[in-house]
Amino acid sequence: MPRLDFWYEFASTYSYLAAMRIAPLAKEAGVEVRWRPFLLGPIFKAQGMETSPFNIYPLKGKYMWRDMARWSELLKLPEFVPPKTFPAHPLGASRVALALDDAARPDFTRAIYQAEFNEGKDIADAATIGEVLKKLGFDAAAVIAKGGEPAVKDKLRANTEEAAKLDIFGAPNFVTADGELFWGNDRLEQALAWARKH
Amino acid sequence: MPRLDFWYEFASTYSYLAAMRIAPLAKEAGVEVRWRPFLLGPIFKAQGMETSPFNIYPLKGKYMWRDMARWSELLKLPEFVPPKTFPAHPLGASRVALALDDAARPDFTRAIYQAEFNEGKDIADAATIGEVLKKLGFDAAAVIAKGGEPAVKDKLRANTEEAAKLDIFGAPNFVTADGELFWGNDRLEQALAWARKH
Numbered sequence: 001m002p003r004l005d006f007w008y009e010f011a012s013t014y015s016y017l018a019a020m021r022i023a024p025l026a027k028e029a030g031v032e033v034r035w036r037p038f039l040l041g042p043i044f045k046a047q048g049m050e051t052s053p054f055n056i057y058p059l060k061g062k063y064m065w066r067d068m069a070r071w072s073e074l075l076k077l078p079e080f081v082p083p084k085t086f087p088a089h090p091l092g093a094s095r096v097a098l099a100l101d102d103a104a105r106p107d108f109t110r111a112i113y114q115a116e117f118n119e120g121k122d123i124a125d126a127a128t129i130g131e132v133l134k135k136l137g138f139d140a141a142a143v144i145a146k147g148g149e150p151a152v153k154d155k156l157r158a159n160t161e162e163a164a165k166l167d168i169f170g171a172p173n174f175v176t177a178d179g180e181l182f183w184g185n186d187r188l189e190q191a192l193a194w195a196r197k198h
Numbered sequence: 199m200p201r202l203d204f205w206y207e208f209a210s211t212y213s214y215l216a217a218m219r220i221a222p223l224a225k226e227a228g229v230e231v232r233w234r235p236f237l238l239g240p241i242f243k244a245q246g247m248e249t250s251p252f253n254i255y256p257l258k259g260k261y262m263w264r265d266m267a268r269w270s271e272l273l274k275l276p277e278f279v280p281p282k283t284f285p286a287h288p289l290g291a292s293r294v295a296l297a298l299d300d301a302a303r304p305d306f307t308r309a310i311y312q313a314e315f316n317e318g319k320d321i322a323d324a325a326t327i328g329e330v331l332k333k334l335g336f337d338a339a340a341v342i343a344k345g346g347e348p349a350v351k352d353k354l355r356a357n358t359e360e361a362a363k364l365d366i367f368g369a370p371n372f373v374t375a376d377g378e379l380f381w382g383n384d385r386l387e388q389a390l391a392w393a394r395k396h
Contacts (some may be wrong), residue, residue: 047257048254059367062365063365070388167261181264183261186382
């Protein structure tokens with residue numbers, strides 16, 4: 001079965017769009033998806049950026065918020081609500097995502113994005129992460145504790161280092177088994193076609 | 199008839215892709231396109247950038263060249279050949295594009311892009327512009343001379359100022375009659391749908 005690595009970041013708006021639509025499209029295409037959270041902070045820093053390009057370049061930021069509203073309508077997602085703090089601090093959610101096993105990660109990821117971009121919640125707040133875990137039927141305290149273990153912290157660090165080695169400079173990204181990098185929610189269809197063909 | 203303003207820049211690689219595919223798609227959608235060349239230099243400068251973001255952020259640049267090769271294959275365009283100097287100096291070609299009348303501008307624009315991105319020619323060279331004009335059946339010297347007239351220079355300056363007022367921060371862009379801004383070759387289909395609907 002062809003495979004696609006889905007590299008996403010919990011503060012990234014376009015990663016949210018990709019997360020909400022990748023599963024059914026990949027299923028239809030017969031492509032297996034590996035959900036790979038990573039941190040954009042170190043990736044941006046290595047390029048000389050201390051925050052999101054959407055903050056560094058305000059016109060681009062303004063456009064992105066409008067684009068989110070349009071995409072949400074096109075994809076029939078719930079109303080897009082810009083978070084109070086952008087970018088949100090993604091560390092806690094990323095570690096919890098990696099504390100969960102591969103099969104549980106997609107649901108958790110989508111639920112965190114909904115809390116962040118539909119419900120106006122701060123995903124840096126452990127209470128938000130706890131509520132999401134509880135709703136999904138997990139023992140929230142246990143999973144959050146596991147997210148703080150060195151092995152899970154190392155996993156997130158390793159993901160971010162691997163992203164850097166793949167020349168990833170933003171999010172989301174789709175990387176095929178033969179190493180082809182596609183950047184952006186709007187490249188999902190091309191990435192799936194590539195994964196099938198190569 | 200619904201209308202779409204196509205804002206493009208002669209040094210912009212993604213503007214090239216949009217220029218090569220907008221005419222048949224717009225015709226099919228029943229949307230009239232106005233071809234509006236402008237200069238990215240002042241737009242980038244106003245955001246604190248002294249050159250293209252693809253030069254400022256090398257990983258993004260590297261990705262863009264690969265993306266161009268992939269898109270060229272998908273769109274069945276001739277082989278994409280990165281120009282020796284990027285971004286090319288677009289002033290001369292932009293003025294000549296505005297010296298021509300609206301009906302002649304699309305063919306000239308596409309031919310300049312082909313010289314730049316398929317044939318490895320420097321579009322800052324008046325000889326390149328002259329060859330393109332001759333091939334299209336124009337009196338090259340006369341059109342180039344007209345491109346140097348104050349009225350044409352003013353037109354280009356006015357286009358660039360209008361682009362800034364529209365909050366344009368890159369290229370290409372599609373702007374609908376009701377003022378909706380779509381940025382990027384990959385938003386062409388959304389822009390055409392919006393122009394039809396609103």
